[in-house]
Amino acid sequence: MRDTASILHLDLDAFFAAVEQRDKPSLRGKPVIVGGISGRGVVSTCSYEARVFGVHSAMPMHEARRLCPNAAFLSGRFGAYRIASRQVMTILRSLSPDVEPLSLDEAFVDLVSGGVTDYSMEALTELGEGVRAQVHEVTGGLTASVGIGSSKFMAKLGSEAAKPNGLVIIPPGTEADRIADLPVSAIPGVGPATTERLNRLGLRSIADLRRATPTELRHELGQATATWLQDIAYARDDRTVSALREVKSISVEDTFETDYTKVEDLMPMAARDAVLVARRLRKAGWFARTITLKLKLADFTTHARSRTLLGAVDSDETIAEVALSLLNEQRHLLSAGIRLLGVGVSGFTREAQEALFEVSAARSDESRVEIPSMVARRSHTMYRPGDDVHHDVFGLGWVWGTGLGRVTVRFETATTGPGKIHTFALDDPDLKPAPVVPPGGDEDGIEETYDDADE
Numbered sequence: 001m002r003d004t005a006s007i008l009h010l011d012l013d014a015f016f017a018a019v020e021q022r023d024k025p026s027l028r029g030k031p032v033i034v035g036g037i038s039g040r041g042v043v044s045t046c047s048y049e050a051r052v053f054g055v056h057s058a059m060p061m062h063e064a065r066r067l068c069p070n071a072a073f074l075s076g077r078f079g080a081y082r083i084a085s086r087q088v089m090t091i092l093r094s095l096s097p098d099v100e101p102l103s104l105d106e107a108f109v110d111l112v113s114g115g116v117t118d119y120s121m122e123a124l125t126e127l128g129e130g131v132r133a134q135v136h137e138v139t140g141g142l143t144a145s146v147g148i149g150s151s152k153f154m155a156k157l158g159s160e161a162a163k164p165n166g167l168v169i170i171p172p173g174t175e176a177d178r179i180a181d182l183p184v185s186a187i188p189g190v191g192p193a194t195t196e197r198l199n200r201l202g203l204r205s206i207a208d209l210r211r212a213t214p215t216e217l218r219h220e221l222g223q224a225t226a227t228w229l230q231d232i233a234y235a236r237d238d239r240t241v242s243a244l245r246e247v248k249s250i251s252v253e254d255t256f257e258t259d260y261t262k263v264e265d266l267m268p269m270a271a272r273d274a275v276l277v278a279r280r281l282r283k284a285g286w287f288a289r290t291i292t293l294k295l296k297l298a299d300f301t302t303h304a305r306s307r308t309l310l311g312a313v314d315s316d317e318t319i320a321e322v323a324l325s326l327l328n329e330q331r332h333l334l335s336a337g338i339r340l341l342g343v344g345v346s347g348f349t350r351e352a353q354e355a356l357f358e359v360s361a362a363r364s365d366e367s368r369v370e371i372p373s374m375v376a377r378r379s380h381t382m383y384r385p386g387d388d389v390h391h392d393v394f395g396l397g398w399v400w401g402t403g404l405g406r407v408t409v410r411f412e413t414a415t416t417g418p419g420k421i422h423t424f425a426l427d428d429p430d431l432k433p434a435p436v437v438p439p440g441g442d443e444d445g446i447e448e449t450y451d452d453a454d455e
Contacts, residue, residue, distance in 0.1 A: 251344030
């Protein structure tokens with residue numbers, strides 16, 4: 001165990017919603033909810049103004065609408081989120097070569113390998129506040145909560161206690177006392193199922209866990225979990241910050257508002273998702289050997305079918321062809337109604353290899369579909385709330401809402417102040433999707449507006 005508070009954890013506050021409020025001045029200080037906007041969607045992130053009404057992440061979107069009907073409900077712009085994430089990770093990597101991202105909005109940093117030598121409260125406070133100030137400046141106003149402690153567990157507890165927009169440092173030697181009253185669900189790796197099993201044993205807090213015998217923990221949870229819980233109950237956590245986290249799979253999923261029963265309706269969606277997956281592969285510099293098609297039925301049962309090629313690929317056409325072949329093989333499931341479709345790849349390598357698999361022969365000519373291009377995969381009739389658009393007369397704005405063949409746009413940007421609203425026909429030739437440009441117009445950060453967001 002470390003005897004210094006030398007691991008930092010940074011968590012961006014209400015990240016997706018905060019990016020939307022930053023880029024949409026009319027939404028600042030108001031409830032914003034980001035997620036799948038269909039009846040079956042769930043909340044990805046909500047602003048603190050929405051949390052006052054009881055809205056939280058992973059809540060069904062219909063419940064969020066009931067609790068906070070006057071919120072702005074946005075579908076999300078993952079291109080914008082990734083730009084902000086890259087900006088923040090660049091700041092963290094200037095502190096240390098050992099940065100372990102957990103998601104777009106949070107990461108651990110090993111301060112020891114970054115050359116930090118002064119671990120006094122004064123020095124760490126200056127460092128932590130400096131990081132938060134840099135994040136605020138570079139991202140155009142986003143805020144971050146930072147925790148610093150002697151382990152990953154302590155650093156993350158610190159950032160949680162610091163929310164929103166604060167800094168908490170947990171001094172070495174105080175860890176065991178600090179965590180005693182926390183629920184067992186606060187322990188890393190203890191999810192709902194394990195929490196329920198521990199609660200059945202009468203173990204609700206970490207202090208309760210300390211009183212449990214090794215035998216009963218092993219009997220209920222197995223040796224590995226029992227050992228981990230016994231250690232972490234006393235704040236013993238020697239996990240290292242790993243800059244190289246292994247990516248095991250890449251996937252894109254679509255949840256549908258109504259169930260699909262016809263294969264010809266699902267094939268264009270499978271092809272589009274395959275193109276998105278292939279794009280992610282190429283962006284990461286990987287090739288994949290295994291392609292998987294996932295279907296979730298109306299009764300929530302899930303079926304997945306995979307095919308492993310003799311080589312490794314990253315092409316739109318090959319991944320789409322295999323995905324469509326797998327969909328054809330599972331078409332007998334469609335009569336039950338399909339509520340979710342996903343395409344994924346795994347088995348990564350850094351080198352391309354000949355596929356040695358003639359995918360086009362696996363499907364009949366009648367089931368063929370055209371593979372969509374990245375440019376044309378979303379038409380003007382598919383604008384979603386929150387999407388960036390450009391009008392030849394009014395300039396840059398974002399989609400306020402759509403319906404009855406019309407699209408309503410508020411024309412404003414991060415730097416203009418609240419803008420005016422205009423409504424157009426969906427096929428207005430002057431209205432087009434716009435690229436995502438971060439505050440300051442950093443050309444290196446520009447991405448497509450319609451990136452591979454999943455609802």
